[in-house]
Amino acid sequence: MTISNFVKNNVKDLLEFLKSTSFSKAVLIGVAITVPIVFGLITDYFEIGIALGFGAFWASPSDVNGNLKHKQIGIIFSTLLIVVISFIGGYFHISNIFLFPLLGVLTFSIAFISIYGFRASMVSFSGLLALVLSFANISETLEIYQYSLWLGVGGLWYLGLSTLWFYLNPKTYTEETLNEIFILTADFLDIRKKLIGEHPDRDALQTQLINLKIELTELHDSFREVLISYRKSSGKSSYQGKRLLVFVELVELLETAIANPVNYNKMDELFKIHPEFEINFQKLISEFSYQLRAIANQINNSKKFPENNVLNDSFKHLERDILNLRDETKPEGYERYLILQNFLDYQKKQFEKLKRIKRILGNYLLTTDDIISSKDLKNFIKTQDYNPKLILRNLSFKSTIFRHSLRMAITVMLGYGIGLYFNLQNPYWIILTIIIIMRPSYGLTKTRSKDRVIGTLIGAVLATSLVFFISNTYVFGALGVLSLVIAFSMVQKNHKASSTFVTLSIILIYAITEPDISSVIQFRIIDTVIGALLSYAAMRWLLPAWSFMEIGDTIKDALKANTEFYKSISTYYQEKGKVPTSLKVNRKEAFLQLSNLSAAFQRMVQEPKSKQNHIDDIYELVEINHSFLASLASLSSYIQSHKTTEASEEFKMISEKIQNNLDAVCSQLKTIDFESKIINPNPLAIKNESKRIKVSIDRFTNETILNTENLRSHKEAHLIWEQLYWLFSLSEKMLKLTLKFKMN
Structure with a gap:
C-alpha cells in the first residue's frame, strides 16, 4: 500500500468516526458536563455547576440508540435513581457499622435492575455510578438533599439536550x-x-x-x-x-x-x-x-x-x-x-x-402495495417484559443476573474495605473500577480487567508526560475535557483506549487543583489494579455462572425457533398462496435465537478448560443448528420466489418425520444435565432411516425428471428433495447426539 493510500484510508476512517453517533453522543456528554461547570465558575455557584455536570454525566449511560420515547423514559428513570441513591449515599459516612451492609444491599438492588433488559442495565449502571461517587464528598456547602436535587436537575438538563439533538439529527442513527x-x-x-x-x-x-x-x-x-x-x-x-x-x-x-x-x-x-x-x-x-x-x-x-x-x-x-x-x-x-x-x-x-x-x-x-400494515409490523417487534413478577422469578441461584448482582455486592464491599484498611487516597476508585469491569460473563470480565489495567497504565504515562511539560491549568482543563469526549466515544468499541483516555482526563482535571499530582497517579494505578484483580477473582471463584449451566436452554430455544420456521415453510409449501407474515416472523426468530446460541457458545469457549463441559458435543449441536438454518433458508428462499408444484404424499410423510425428530430432540434437551461430565455409555438405539429415506428421495427425484419435460419441475424436485434429505439427516444426527448425555 502506498503512503497516499494509507493516509487516504486513515483520513476516511477518521471522518467516519467523527460523523458517527458514538462521537456525537460523546460530544453531547462533554457539552452537558462542561457548560454547567463553566456557568458555575462564572456565577460563583461552582458546586451547583459541578452537581449539574455530574447529574448529566450519570444519566448519560441510559441514552442508548433506539426509540426516542424509550430513550427519554430511560433517562428519566436514571435521573430518579440518581437522586434517590445520592440522597441515601450522602449519609454513608455517619457510621461504618451501617455502611457495609447498606452498600451491599444497594449494590445488589441496583445491579438486579438488569433483569429487565439492556436499557435497564444502563439505568442500573447510572445508579451504580451515583452510588460509588456519593463517597467522593464532592460538595462542602450544599446540603445532601440539595446536592441530590441538583443532580436530578442535571439529569433533566441532559434529557433536554439529548431530545434536542435527536430532533436536530433524526436520521443520523438510521443512516x-x-x-x-x-x-x-x-x-x-x-x-x-x-x-x-x-x-x-x-x-x-x-x-x-x-x-x-x-x-x-x-x-x-x-x-x-x-x-x-x-x-x-x-x-x-x-x-x-x-x-x-x-x-x-x-x-x-x-x-x-x-x-x-x-x-x-x-x-x-x-x-x-x-x-x-x-x-x-x-x-x-x-x-x-x-x-x-x-x-x-x-x-x-x-x-x-x-x-x-x-x-x-x-x-x-x-x-x-x-x-x-x-x-x-x-x-x-x-x-x-x-x-x-x-x-x-x-x-x-x-x-x-x-x-x-x-x-x-x-x-x-x-x-x-409497498406499505406494510401496522398489524404486520407489530409482529416483528419483541417488547420487553416489565412485569414485577420477573423479580420473583429471578430471585434464585439459577438466574445469571441474581448471581452477578450478589457477586458484585460482595466484591464492592470487599474492595471498599481494602481501601479503608490500607488508607488509600480514594478508595471509591476501587469500587468504581469493579462496577465498570464486572459483567455477568467470565470472558468479558477477564478481557475488561486486562484492558482496564493496561489502559490505566498507558493513560498514567501520557498524563505524567503532559504534566511534566505543561503547567497551564486552562490547557489541563481543555485537554481533560477533550480526553473525556474521546473516552466516551470509544467506550463501546475499544475498552482499552477508553480506559487510557479516562485516566488521562481524570489526572489532568486533578492537576488543576492538586499540587502533588504524582500521588494521584500512583493511587489511580493501585486502585485500578486492586479493582481489576478483585473483579477477576470474584468472577472466577465467587458464585460463578458458567455457560454450561444455561447452554441447554439456549440450544433448546434455537432448536425450537428452527422447528417453528421449518413448520411454517412446510405448511406454506403445501398450502401455497400469499407468503404469510408468520413465516417471516419465524424466520426472524430463528436467526435471532441462533445468534444467541452462537454468542453463548463463544462465551463458553472463553471460560477455563475445566468448565467447558461437553464442549465438542455442544459445538457439534451448534454447527448442526447452523446447517439446519442454512437449509431452511434455501427452502424458504426457493418456495417464495418460485411457483411450486403440489406437495406429494412423500413430502408430507418425510416432513412429518423431520418434525417428529425435532420434537424428540426438544424433549431430550429438557432433561439433559450439561453440568454432569458423565456421558451415557449405552444410549438408546434409534431407528436409522437415513438410507431408506435417501433411496426414496432419489427414486422420487428420478421419476419426476423422467415423467416430466418441464425444467422448472426438475429444478424444484432436485432442490426440494435434496434439502429435505439434508434436514432429515441433520435432525436424526441431533437426536443421536442428545441421547449420549446423562439425563436429570
Missing part, C-alpha cells in the same frame, strides 16, 4: 446503522464467496460467518425497532418507508446468501470437475459485494450507484456455460446441471434484490 448493515452484508458475501469450492480454512471461515451473523442479527433487531416504532409514532414518512423497504430487501438478500442448493461435499465435487464455474461464481459474488459497498458509500446519491452491466454480462456467460452441461441421458451430468441452475437462481434472486434496493433509494414513489 449509520443502515450503512453498517450494507457493509457487514458485503463482508458476509465476501466470506461466502471463499466457501465456494474446497477451502483448507473452511472451519475458520464458517466461524467468521457465524460471528458476522451474530453482529448482523443484533443490528437487524435494533434497526427494525427504530424504523417500526418511528413509523408508528410519526405516520407514513416517505423516508422511513423507503428505509424499511431497503431493510426488508437486505434481510432477504442475507437469507439468500446463507442458502445453499446442496451440501458442500457435492459442490466441492462439482467444482473439482468444472473449476471454471467456481471462478465465475466467485467473480459474480465479488461484484455483488462491491456494489453493496458502493451503495453504502453513496446511499443518498443514486446517480453514483454502479451500473448493472457487469452483473448482466456475468449472468449471460454463466447461463450459456451451464446450458452446455445439460445432458438428460447422463444422470450424474444432469444432476450437476440442476445444481448449477439452482445455484444460479439464488444469485439471480440476489440480483433482483440489489436492483430493487437501487430503485427504492432512487426517485422511487411509494405505492399502497
